[in-house]
Amino acid sequence: MPSPKLTITDQRTDKAYELTIENSSVRALDLRPIKENPEEFGMLSYDPGYTNTASCTSRITFIDGDKGILRYRGYPIEQLAEQCTYTEVAYLLLYGELPTAAELKVWNKEIKDHTMVHENIKKFIDGFHYDAHPMGMLVSTVAALSTYYPDAKNIGSRTNRRLQQLRLISKMPTLAAYAYRHSQGLPYIYPDIELSYTENFMNMLWRRAEPKYEPSPVLAKALDVLFILHADHEQNCSTSTMRTIGSSNADPYVSLAGACGALYGPLHGGANEAVLTMLDEIGSMERIPSFIKEVKEGERRLMGFGHRVYKNYDPRAKIIKKIADDVFEITGRNPKIELAKELERIALEDDYFVKRRLYPNVDFYSGIIYEAMGFKPEMFTVLFAIGRTVGWLAHWEELMEDPERRIARPRQLYLGPNEREFVPIEERLGRLQSQRV
Ligand code: CMC
Numbered sequence: 001m002p003s004p005k006l007t008i009t010d011q012r013t014d015k016a017y018e019l020t021i022e023n024s025s026v027r028a029l030d031l032r033p034i035k036e037n038p039e040e041f042g043m044l045s046y047d048p049g050y051t052n053t054a055s056c057t058s059r060i061t062f063i064d065g066d067k068g069i070l071r072y073r074g075y076p077i078e079q080l081a082e083q084c085t086y087t088e089v090a091y092l093l094l095y096g097e098l099p100t101a102a103e104l105k106v107w108n109k110e111i112k113d114h115t116m117v118h119e120n121i122k123k124f125i126d127g128f129h130y131d132a133h134p135m136g137m138l139v140s141t142v143a144a145l146s147t148y149y150p151d152a153k154n155i156g157s158r159t160n161r162r163l164q165q166l167r168l169i170s171k172m173p174t175l176a177a178y179a180y181r182h183s184q185g186l187p188y189i190y191p192d193i194e195l196s197y198t199e200n201f202m203n204m205l206w207r208r209a210e211p212k213y214e215p216s217p218v219l220a221k222a223l224d225v226l227f228i229l230h231a232d233h234e235q236n237c238s239t240s241t242m243r244t245i246g247s248s249n250a251d252p253y254v255s256l257a258g259a260c261g262a263l264y265g266p267l268h269g270g271a272n273e274a275v276l277t278m279l280d281e282i283g284s285m286e287r288i289p290s291f292i293k294e295v296k297e298g299e300r301r302l303m304g305f306g307h308r309v310y311k312n313y314d315p316r317a318k319i320i321k322k323i324a325d326d327v328f329e330i331t332g333r334n335p336k337i338e339l340a341k342e343l344e345r346i347a348l349e350d351d352y353f354v355k356r357r358l359y360p361n362v363d364f365y366s367g368i369i370y371e372a373m374g375f376k377p378e379m380f381t382v383l384f385a386i387g388r389t390v391g392w393l394a395h396w397e398e399l400m401e402d403p404e405r406r407i408a409r410p411r412q413l414y415l416g417p418n419e420r421e422f423v424p425i426e427e428r429l430g431r432l433q434s435q436r437v
Helices: 077-083 086-095 101-113 120-126 134-148 158-184 197-206 217-230 237-246 252-264 271-282 285-296 315-331 336-349 351-355 362-373 377-400 425-436
Strands: 005-010 015-020 061-064 069-072
Touching (some): 069 077, 086 377, 101 197, 120 134, 120 158, 134 158, 134 252, 217 315, 237 252, 237 377, 252 377, 271 285, 271 336, 271 377, 285 336, 315 362, 336 362
Antiparallel strands (some): 061 069
């Protein structure tokens, strides 16, 4: 059956063009022949922030933002969060299928085999100021790993890529824990391979003088679920950054460092830290109405609310809200949860948020749990980065195998001055003054 077509009529020329519709989309390049004069460049689509542009095809994560659905490789996030471990989900995201028991055993062992980092990394981290933000340290040390693994430049080899992916998944918690220990002035703790991925991370963060760290199973499970919930979210800002840098054939370490940098921003992964700062600032229930008023007047944003894709409750936020009770049973209740719930209640009844379809996102409640577990707000985005590492890598792998891969290079609509004569420096002042008059 022939493909369906979209017919466009250019009113400037009365010419009609037929564009092929495939997967409910048209190719932007098919717009190029649309021009008024033959010497023109041709029609572009203009889409700041890529709100309606598909930059790739993908088979990893599905989101239906209107219905609040999130699936990894077809599996609902709720089922994965309840029944899987993070490393199992990492395998699923990277390889497309859930592992068998035997495959998972090998995979977990492979991950453990790569948890150590070169001793010089400690010296590298030691070079940071005592109050350096852990995300800044993480971005830099991930990029620095590129210098330890020059073989990673061989991106054409699938076997080689697999090795680098393993290294990154394994070493991210180690780098994150080292950054944290540095900020606390504490000695670095080596990985303990008898522990699970998440338990070992807790060991590297919190072990003191005890010979063997014994993590709380409830907290370890909660953190593992949080890693699962953050593992992938299709073409978000940081994943698109990973793909953009990767498209230049850069190695995965520098590409992932770039993705971490994108995540650091308060509109993306940095929102979890910003939510806590916001709750601290609000301070009490009585302050909520005046805070909401400031938000509605456009003076600030309600952090942890709203999403480019979800126009419904973020399914990850629902799961996180449930985990909070398990965590609080061990740690005691974080009083900020009441403040957050009240903020949510008021916002969800308010016309401003209802009209714009703004709901709590993944970052609204996660920080409150992290804080109850003992994490400082500066670490929240680092935790997001650990979970998201496999998502970034799965997309990078997909890009490497994509027959349509080309270097990412968007177009622009140039609105600046036309060609003009150079002005010698001695004549510029007079020109500026005459412009100001
Ligand atoms: N508080 C108040 N108003 C908001 C908010 C908010 N959190 N989010 C969006 N709006 C308003 C915005 O002012 C605009 O109103 P108007 O139409 O009157 O100009 C409208 O809603 C649409 O907003 P937008 O900025 O065009 O939406 P976007 O899709 O470009 O931005 C967002 C999405 C997540 C950046 C934004 O909702 C936001 O800044 N939220 C707060 C930061 C946050 O929680 N980020 C974490 C996102 S989830 C984790 C992740 O995956 O990164």
